[in-house]
Amino acid sequence: MSAEVVTGVTMGTLAPGFRTFLWIALGVIVAGIALLVASRRGSPHYRRRVALAGRYLLLILLAVIVLFPIYITVVDSLLKPDQVVAKPPILFPFHPQWSSYSTAWTQGHLGLYLMNSFIVTTVIVVGELATSIAAAYAFAFLEFPFKRTLFVLFLATMMVPLEVTFLTNLSTVVSLGWYNTYLGLTVPFLATGFGAFLLRQAFLGLPRDLRDAAKLDNAGHWQFLRRVVLPVARPSLAALGIFAFFSAFGQYLWPLIVTKNDRLRTVQIGLKFLANSQLNNFNVIFAGTVIAAIPLFVLLILFEKQLVRGLTAGAVKG
Amino acid sequence: MNVTHPFERLKPDRLPGESVGAGLRKTRSRRRRRTMESLLAFGLLLPSLVIFGVFVFYPLIRQIYLSFFLTPPFPGEPNHYVGFSQIQQVLSSHDFLNSLWVTLLFVLYTVPAGLILGLLLAVLAHQQLAGIRFFRTVFSSTVATSVAVASVIFFTLLNPEVGLFSYLFGTQGQLSVLDDPRWALLAVSVVTVWQNLGLSFIIMSAGLQAVPDELLEASRIDGARAWARMRHVILPMLSPTLFFAIVVGTILSLEAFGQIDILTAGGPLQHTNVLVYAIYDQVFNQDNDGRAAVMTVALFLITLVFTLFQIWLLERRVTYER
Numbered sequence: 001m002s003a004e005v006v007t008g009v010t011m012g013t014l015a016p017g018f019r020t021f022l023w024i025a026l027g028v029i030v031a032g033i034a035l036l037v038a039s040r041r042g043s044p045h046y047r048r049r050v051a052l053a054g055r056y057l058l059l060i061l062l063a064v065i066v067l068f069p070i071y072i073t074v075v076d077s078l079l080k081p082d083q084v085v086a087k088p089p090i091l092f093p094f095h096p097q098w099s100s101y102s103t104a105w106t107q108g109h110l111g112l113y114l115m116n117s118f119i120v121t122t123v124i125v126v127g128e129l130a131t132s133i134a135a136a137y138a139f140a141f142l143e144f145p146f147k148r149t150l151f152v153l154f155l156a157t158m159m160v161p162l163e164v165t166f167l168t169n170l171s172t173v174v175s176l177g178w179y180n181t182y183l184g185l186t187v188p189f190l191a192t193g194f195g196a197f198l199l200r201q202a203f204l205g206l207p208r209d210l211r212d213a214a215k216l217d218n219a220g221h222w223q224f225l226r227r228v229v230l231p232v233a234r235p236s237l238a239a240l241g242i243f244a245f246f247s248a249f250g251q252y253l254w255p256l257i258v259t260k261n262d263r264l265r266t267v268q269i270g271l272k273f274l275a276n277s278q279l280n281n282f283n284v285i286f287a288g289t290v291i292a293a294i295p296l297f298v299l300l301i302l303f304e305k306q307l308v309r310g311l312t313a314g315a316v317k318g
Numbered sequence: 319m320n321v322t323h324p325f326e327r328l329k330p331d332r333l334p335g336e337s338v339g340a341g342l343r344k345t346r347s348r349r350r351r352r353t354m355e356s357l358l359a360f361g362l363l364l365p366s367l368v369i370f371g372v373f374v375f376y377p378l379i380r381q382i383y384l385s386f387f388l389t390p391p392f393p394g395e396p397n398h399y400v401g402f403s404q405i406q407q408v409l410s411s412h413d414f415l416n417s418l419w420v421t422l423l424f425v426l427y428t429v430p431a432g433l434i435l436g437l438l439l440a441v442l443a444h445q446q447l448a449g450i451r452f453f454r455t456v457f458s459s460t461v462a463t464s465v466a467v468a469s470v471i472f473f474t475l476l477n478p479e480v481g482l483f484s485y486l487f488g489t490q491g492q493l494s495v496l497d498d499p500r501w502a503l504l505a506v507s508v509v510t511v512w513q514n515l516g517l518s519f520i521i522m523s524a525g526l527q528a529v530p531d532e533l534l535e536a537s538r539i540d541g542a543r544a545w546a547r548m549r550h551v552i553l554p555m556l557s558p559t560l561f562f563a564i565v566v567g568t569i570l571s572l573e574a575f576g577q578i579d580i581l582t583a584g585g586p587l588q589h590t591n592v593l594v595y596a597i598y599d600q601v602f603n604q605d606n607d608g609r610a611a612v613m614t615v616a617l618f619l620i621t622l623v624f625t626l627f628q629i630w631l632l633e634r635r636v637t638y639e640r
Binding site: 055135158165167172187 | 352367459
């Protein structure tokens with residue numbers, strides 16, 4: 001790679017900021033090597049302590065790198081616009097300005113967008129759970145013709161991503177009169193092959209004795225589902241619900257093309273428009289980003305276990 | 319609650335001494351029950367099947383169908399059938415090949431990097447240390463950043479006026495990396511890797527947790543050094559997880575759209591015009607549904623290979639369990 005390719009980062013033209021950056025990096029590397037050398041001599045007890053310190057150093061360093069963009073977003077959201085562009089950059093908000101949040105909330109309509117996102121996401125999660133429970137129950141406990149074929153058909157839906165179907169789906173939604181409505185935003189996602197698959201697995205995990213109890217007259221199915229299946233499969237239901245919430249809340253392509261105005265825009269799309277409209281109010285853009293990101297962060301902290309289960313379904317034994 | 323009596327299951331169809339007529343009646347009622355069961359099953363599957371029919375299978379077939387029709391230059395005129403000529407023309411066009419190449423590069427930039435970083439974090443966080451739960455939450459945290467959030471963060475941070483990065487990297491007063499044909503795709507890839515790091519970490523951690531602790535302990539007592547332990551114990555045990563992560567990561571990258579739309583809009587000079595963005599561009603900016611249809615079918619076929627892998631993995635997991 002020639003020096004010209006490395007956009008101007010030649011030794012002669014180093015900016016002072018980059019020099020600081022290099023010094024910090026160098027310091028960390030030296031400290032790491034020192035720890036590595038130290039951990040190979042001395043008594044076992046001493047060695048273990050040095051190794052422990054090294055591990056924490058590495059963990060903290062990586063945590064800082066991963067969190068840095070989030071940290072700087074929060075900091076910049078609390079600065080004045082001229083402080084955001086200050087050089088050298090300000091890395092801590094000594095005089096936090098909270099007005100950016102109210103500007104993003106009112107002028108940027110983020111309150112409205114968030115509400116739209118919550119409505120759309122809730123409908124999708126509830127609908128997806130309902131259709132998945134129904135389908136999974138049929139596949140797990142009932143006997144009927146073409147069972148295997150239909151199950152393969154359900155799995156096959158996972159092979160057709162929205163990125164392939166969105167063009168036709170848009171014209172379908174338009175001709176149904178659902179363009180720019182909650183129906184258009186939600187209905188295509190009310191059933192997924194993944195949900196049915198995940199719950200079928202969970203239902204099949206029920207003890208055999210309980211499953212035999214399902215061979216009842218049709219009036220008994222509802223009781224069996226409500227009193228036995230759903231309580232036992234609760235962890236899987238929670239995993240699917242949280243997973244569905246994360247994917248529905250974060251959707252981008254579909255809400256972008258199926259909405260045309262503020263009234264129905266979800267927060268992800270609203271954020272894009274905020275970034276394009278508040279051109280020089282960087283603090284407002286950052287505040288909007290924080291607002292848009294908070295719901296999923298709260299959910300992550302509250303339901304980390306369930307989310308992990310949903311995300312890793314199929315990767316390893318749940 | 320209606321629970322079957324334990325002995326009822328053991329009962330043969332016809333009890334000794336029971337008349338043949340009673341058996342016949344029983345068969346008929348059993349048949350009726352089976353019909354009811356089938357009806358119930360179809361009723362339960364119906365909502366899903368309707369949605370799949372309208373929003374998954376019908377559009378897929380229509381996209382294939384559309385790729386044989388030329389979109390008229392003016393709206394209102396009828397499409398006309400051109401056979402394979404449009405398909406041939408699009409597949410050999412410079413724009414399509416460019417998109418294919420950009421998509422391939424994007425996959426190569428994002429998937430291996432995400433995999434390695436996720437694995438690194440997972441291995442480091444897979445130990446008994448005070449406060450490790452905090453680090454685990456931090457490492458999974460980017461799973462809570464949606465594609466729009468991650469993209470707007472970096473779109474603003476990379477703005478030369480905000481200039482944090484241009485200051486850190488000493489490129490002040492120059493073009494934003496997002497406007498530089500040499501760096502734009504790489505920049506978008508870095509954002510994508512960061513956004514998917516949480517997911518990668520979560521998948522890898524779950525895989526590591528499935529590796530029996532005794533195995534790790536045994537190799538530790540053997541005195542195997544960290545790298546040897548990684549190569550000969552952890553990686554082989556982790557191979558199903560790695561495979562799953564590669565497949566999921568590739569599908570995610572093939573379907574990338576939001577980060578391109580927000581960060582570069584396919585530019586500069588088509589250098590980040592991945593397949594999905596090119597399709598979107600054909601539909602909404604060029605009004606050419608026919609060309610877009612050909613490209614969606616191509617995207618479908620490419621994704622298909624990887625999803626078949628994914629489903630095969632899901633199925634295999636089933637056979638492990640049962």
